[in-house]
Amino acid sequence: MNSLSVKHLIGIKDITEKDIELIFSTADNFKSIINRPIKKVPSLRDVTIANVFFENSTRTRISFELAERRLSADVLNFAASSSSVKKGETLIDTVNNILAMKVDMIVMRHPSPGACSFLAKHVNSIIVNAGDGTHEHPTQALLDAYSIREKYGEVKGKKVAIVGDILHSRVALSNIFCLQKLGAEVVVCGPPTLIPKHIGALGVRVEYDLMKTLEWCDVANMLRIQMERQDIKYFPSLREYSMQYGLNKERLNSLNKKITIMHPGPINRGVEITSDVADSKQSIILDQVENGVAIRMAILYLLAAKSE
């Protein structure tokens, strides 16, 4: 009944609409907890969680760590860049060594798509995906949808545009799955070189014109250009990208409605979004960050219950 249908959170693709609703209603409670003077509950005091990060991260790692600490879990932080991974240890060995020290859950970010589901198959622990390469970033998608729900009351029937580097974005893929499960309409927009070839098969519409997209949507989720994943040139220059697909105040004001602006961070100010838009009243970027802690608390709380 009141529990998730999955043992791990690998991707939004594996979970049901009911799971998402359960996570949201649990997150509502945690949101009120993190807004009171004592922001902590003792629910996971007997659980140890390792945050295993093979890729850089600020928001996600801090957000997970805060969520864990606010549930009173013991937290272990592991950054691959300063570990024995550099000496040639395999992923399974690394994780099994961590688990041998009696760790109950693993939160992992990894540059290779599928790393989390690989791990879930080969080690005996609860795995939470904090982003695996260009595959999925489920907690980000959940907090994005939760922020839309908070702003509009529900996600169903909302028109959401995801703009930017769709090809390299795990946020885009998870968002598409999540928003569609909740009944929203999704359009992806970006330069043709940064739109995956068969993305239409997921049931999303592809649009190449930013202004048309903005006219259509209720919410625009602006993605960062992921330079670190681009080994070839996908567009002539950042300046040209910004002129075609960057969101600025002028464009925002020329619309005859007020749309909501989201961004998963980190922002490259002046590229996909200008400062005056990112800091405007229409932007809910910092609400997304706040909701991230509540959503992650809900996920950890619900998954931890499955370990016994």
Added chain:
Amino acid sequence: MKKKQLLSSQDLELTLDRLCHQLIENHDTFKDTVIIGLQPRGIYLARRLHKKIVALTKNPNIQLGELDATFYRDDYRKRSPVIPKAMNMNFIIEDKNVVLVDDVLHTGRTIRAGLDSLLDFGRPKKVELLVLIDRRFSRHLPIQPDYVGKRVDTIISQNVKAEWQETEGNDRVWLILNDEL
């Protein structure tokens, strides 16, 4: 499954009236006292008492809170997770007298969780416990009520259920006997 009625709707009305008078005896006009119902089932009792006390003391400003202690339970991970009910604590309990209200007191574990949860909202001057039904001799923790509707002797396989007009359509309290044992 057999069940036996412990309190009829008339009995319940009398008991609630008595509890209200006892509370007023100790807390006068409720100037520095708040009533807090424990989710999920204590809130109906708390709402009832609050309504009666407001009418009796003619003080419309008595604070009523609803507290959920799910995250503080000690049996988490020993059974399927309980999803918390809405919390409603829109006042300050610092230096207040708190009357904690629940329908049935059994092992005392829920009250223990409730106390922990309550203390995370501040430091009350004093906390008292009011329960409708006290299942004697079944405590796992040293917790005793200050106000009791009715004391009953039960064994662990039995169950006590308070039904409310708001939820079941009738005010009644049942002792449910598990005849398999």
